[in-house]
Amino acid sequence: MQIQPYLFFDGRCEEAVSFYRDSLGAEVVMLLRYSDAPPGEADCPGGTQPPADKVMHAALRIGQTQVMASDGFATGHPEFKGVSLSLTADDDAHARRLFDALAAGGQVQQPLGPSFFASSFGMVTDRFGVAWMVIAGGQG
Structure with a gap:
C-alpha cells in the first residue's frame, strides 16, 4: 500500500510543476490538461468547466516519491492547511x-x-x- 500526496494548486499548477522541477529536480511523469479530456468528462461538481488550459492531473517524481497535482477548480485560492x-x-x-x-x-x-x-x-x-x-x- 502507498500514500501519495495530491496537491490542488487552484490555478497555479503549471507554475508549481515548473518550480518543483527547478528547485527539487522533480520529473514530470504525466501532465493532462482539461482540454485533453473527452467532452463532458472534465466537468467539476455543479457542472462548471475549468479553463481548458489548466492542469487536470499531473504526476511528479521527487526522489523516490510520486506527488500528484492539479489545478482543481482553478479559482485562484489554493489552501494547504494542517499538512x-x-x-x-x-x-x-x-x-x-x-x-x-x-x-x-x-x-x-x-x-x-x-x-x-x-x-x-x-x-x-x-x-x-x-x-x-x-x-x-x-x-x-
Missing part, C-alpha cells in the same frame, strides 16, 4: 540547497540548522503555500 511534506536530504549540504530553493519567494517557519534529532532540520512554506520540513542526518 506538511517531509523531505529527507542526502546530507546537510543537500538539505541546505533544497531548503533555500523552497524558501525562494516563500516563508521560513524554522531556519535550517542542527537539532537534537537531526544534523539539519528546518521548516518552510513555499511560494504556493505548501509547507515543507527538510531534514538530513535524522533518526527516522
Whole structure:
C-alpha cells in the first residue's frame, strides 16, 4: 500500500510543476490538461468547466516519491492547511540547497540548522503555500 500526496494548486499548477522541477529536480511523469479530456468528462461538481488550459492531473517524481497535482477548480485560492511534506536530504549540504530553493519567494517557519534529532532540520512554506520540513542526518 502507498500514500501519495495530491496537491490542488487552484490555478497555479503549471507554475508549481515548473518550480518543483527547478528547485527539487522533480520529473514530470504525466501532465493532462482539461482540454485533453473527452467532452463532458472534465466537468467539476455543479457542472462548471475549468479553463481548458489548466492542469487536470499531473504526476511528479521527487526522489523516490510520486506527488500528484492539479489545478482543481482553478479559482485562484489554493489552501494547504494542517499538512506538511517531509523531505529527507542526502546530507546537510543537500538539505541546505533544497531548503533555500523552497524558501525562494516563500516563508521560513524554522531556519535550517542542527537539532537534537537531526544534523539539519528546518521548516518552510513555499511560494504556493505548501509547507515543507527538510531534514538530513535524522533518526527516522
